[in-house]
Amino acid sequence: MSVGAVGSVSPGLPAEAAPAGPAPGSPAAEAGSRTGDVAADHALELLMVAEAALTDDGVRTASTAVRQAAERRIEQRAKIREILRRIQEAQQHRSWWQKFCDAFGWVGKVLGAIGGVVAVVATAGAALPAGLAIGLAAGASAAGLTSALGRLGIGAADRDAANLLADRMQEEGQLSDWQACERDGRAMAEALVSIESAMRQQALRWIGNEDAARQLAASVVLDR
Amino acid sequence: MMGKTEETGVRTAISALTQLGLAEAAGWTPAERAALLRLGRDGLARGDWMTACGLLEYAALLDPDRAETWELVAGARMAARRWAEALAAVEVAWALGRTWRRATLAALCCARLGDAAAAERWRKAARDRAPDDEEEYRRMERALEDQEVPS
Numbered sequence: 001m002s003v004g005a006v007g008s009v010s011p012g013l014p015a016e017a018a019p020a021g022p023a024p025g026s027p028a029a030e031a032g033s034r035t036g037d038v039a040a041d042h043a044l045e046l047l048m049v050a051e052a053a054l055t056d057d058g059v060r061t062a063s064t065a066v067r068q069a070a071e072r073r074i075e076q077r078a079k080i081r082e083i084l085r086r087i088q089e090a091q092q093h094r095s096w097w098q099k100f101c102d103a104f105g106w107v108g109k110v111l112g113a114i115g116g117v118v119a120v121v122a123t124a125g126a127a128l129p130a131g132l133a134i135g136l137a138a139g140a141s142a143a144g145l146t147s148a149l150g151r152l153g154i155g156a157a158d159r160d161a162a163n164l165l166a167d168r169m170q171e172e173g174q175l176s177d178w179q180a181c182e183r184d185g186r187a188m189a190e191a192l193v194s195i196e197s198a199m200r201q202q203a204l205r206w207i208g209n210e211d212a213a214r215q216l217a218a219s220v221v222l223d224r
Numbered sequence: 225m226m227g228k229t230e231e232t233g234v235r236t237a238i239s240a241l242t243q244l245g246l247a248e249a250a251g252w253t254p255a256e257r258a259a260l261l262r263l264g265r266d267g268l269a270r271g272d273w274m275t276a277c278g279l280l281e282y283a284a285l286l287d288p289d290r291a292e293t294w295e296l297v298a299g300a301r302m303a304a305r306r307w308a309e310a311l312a313a314v315e316v317a318w319a320l321g322r323t324w325r326r327a328t329l330a331a332l333c334c335a336r337l338g339d340a341a342a343a344e345r346w347r348k349a350a351r352d353r354a355p356d357d358e359e360e361y362r363r364m365e366r367a368l369e370d371q372e373v374p375s
Contacts, residue, residue, distance in 0.1 A: 034271060035303045039332040042367035043302040043310075044268065046325050047295060059266060065259035069252050 225330070225345040226315050234319035238288050247286035257286050261293060268300055276300040284313075291320035298329050307336045324353040328367050 033041050226234075247257060261283045267276030277300040284293045294317035301310035311333035318326045331346035347368050355361050 035273075037303075037305065038370055039336050039367075040299075040302040040305070042363075042370060043299045043329055043332055046328060046363055046367060047268075047299045058262065062259035062262045062266070065256045066263060069256040069260070 225342050225349065226318060231319040234316055238316065238320065241285075241288040246288075250286070252286055257283060260286070261296075264300070265296060268296065268303065271303075273300055273304040277304055277306075289320060291317040291326075294320070295326060295329065298333075302329070302333065307333050311337065322349070322353065324350045324355055324364055327353065328364050331368060 034044060035041050252260070260279055264276050264279035264283055267273075267279055277297070280293060280297045280300050284290070284297050287293055294313045298310045298313035298317065301307075301313060311330060314326055314330045314333060318330065327346050327350035331343045331350060334340075334343035334346055350364060350368060355364065
C-alpha cells in the first residue's frame with residue numbers, strides 16, 4: 001500500500017499529482033474525455049461515477065454529517081492515542097520475534113513472519129486464521145520451539161492450541177507434509193509480512209495524520 | 225495477478241485493521257462514514273481527483289473491509305494517473321471479493337503499467353465472471369478491448 005493524500009505530509013496533496021496531458025505511451029483520449037486518459041475514463045465509466053453526482057440537497061446533507069464528525073475531535077484523541085499505542089506494541093513484539101528467529105534459520109524465519117502477523121492480529125483481538133495456526137504449530141514443532149512460544153508474545157490460548165495441534169500432527173506423521181510445503185510456507189510468510197507491514201505502516205501514517213484527514217474533510221465542506 | 229498467498233495476506237491485514245476499530249475510535253458514525261463516501265464519489269463525478277482520492281482513502285481506512293470503497297479509491301487513483309497505487313487498491317478489493325469489475329480495473333492498471341502478461345490474466349479473470357446485464361457487459365468489453373494488443 002502507498003501513502004495517499006490523507007497520509008501525505010501536506011494534507012490534500014497526493015504523493016503524485018496528475019499530469020496535464022495523456023501519459024506517455026497511452027492511447028490518445030477521445031474528445032470529451034473526462035480524465036484525459038482512456039483507461040481512467042473506462043474506470044470511471046465502470047464505477048458509474050457520473051451517475052453518483054449528488055443533488056444540492058444531497059451534498060448539503062453529506063457535508064453537514066462530515067462537518068459534525070470533523071468537529072468532534074478533541075474527545076477522540078485519547079482513543080486514537082490508545083490505538084497508536086497498541087499498534088506500536090505489536091511492532092515491538094514483531095522485532096522481538098525477528099531477533100529470536102534470526103538465530104534459527106529458515107524455520108525460524110517462517111515462524112517470525114507468521115509471529116509478526118499473529119502479534120498484530122492478537123493485539124487487535126482478531127481470530128487467528130486456521131491456515132496460519134496450522135503453519136505456526138507445524139513450524140514450531142519442526143523446529144522444536146513449541147515451548148518457547150509462550151515467551152514470545154503469543155497468548156496462552158493460541159499457544160496451547162498450537163502445541164496441541166503440533167503434537168497431533170507429529171503423531172500422525174504430518175510433519176513431513178509440512179516440510180514438503182516448506183517453499184510455499186516461506187513464500188506465504190514473506191508475502192504476509194510485506195503486505196501486512198505495508199498496511200500497518202499506512203495505517204500508522206493515516207492515524208498520525210488524523211487531524212489532517214479531518215481538516216481535508218472539513219475543507220471540502222467549507223468549499224461548498 | 226495476485227496469488228492465493230497474497231490474497232490471504234491482504235485479507236489478514238484487512239481483518240487486523242478492521243479489528244482495530246479506527247472509525248469508532250475516531251468518532252465516525254456509520255451515517256457520517258457513508259456521507260464521507262458520498263462526498264468522495266461526488267468529488268470523482270466533478271473531476272476533482274485530489275479531493276476524491278483523499279476522501280475515499282480516508283473512507284477506506286475507516287471501513288477497510290468494504291470492497292466497494294477500495295474500488296472507488298482505485299478509480300480516483302487511476303484518474304490521477306497513479307497506476308501502481310490504483311492496482312494495489314484494486315487488489316485489496318479483489319481479495320475481499322472477486323468480480324468482473326475489479327478484474328477489469330486491474331487489467332486496465334496492468335496495461336498502463338506495461339505488464340501485458342498480467343493484464344491478459346486479469347482480462348481472462350474478468351471475462352470468466354462476465355456480467356449478465358447487457359449494458360454492463362458492453363462496458364466491460366469496451367474497457368477490455370481498448371487495452372488489448374491485437375494478435
